[in-house]
Amino acid sequence: MKSIVVFFLIGLVSASTWAEDSQNIKELYKRWAEAVEEADIDSYVSVLHPQVKLMPPQSDPFEGKEQYRKFLEPVFSSAVYRIDVEVEPEIELIGDVALAEYEYVIHIDLKDGKDSIDQEGALTASRNHNVYFDVLVRGSSGKWEVYRHTWRSK
Secondary structure, X not given: OHHXXXXXXXXXXXXXXXXXXXXXXXXXXXHHHHHHHOOOHHHHHOOEEEEEXXXXXXXXXXXXXXXXXXXXXXXXXXXXXXXEEEEEEEEEEEOOEEEEEEEEEXXXXXXXXXXXXXXXXXXXXXXXXXXXXXXXXXXXXXXEEEEXXXXXXX
């Protein structure tokens, strides 16, 4: 009987932890989308793991938080972004690793004086319907961080 109680309590803790972790990751995605729409590079990179890898389908990857930051500078200086969430992130937790799949439509309006986004790997169409796949890890601070980020066109 004691072992049943112990397994029940472990299951409650695991379910509670899963719900909390899942909610924290969903909040991360909400902040990340807001950072895109506000062109806030500091907020955007605040959710990235130091060894993050951005893997755009049409270019070589960008490795590390500072390379990712440099990637964002011409992207955000060239256009205004609006995100329509088609499918909220679906989270799968595996210990201190999480997998997230989600679907966004990203609308891009070039800023005055800009005729294109001059950044390899950046979205460039005025409407981009993509399915995203990320790997997240629990960082040393205990917060979830994006470790790998990629997508494919829908």
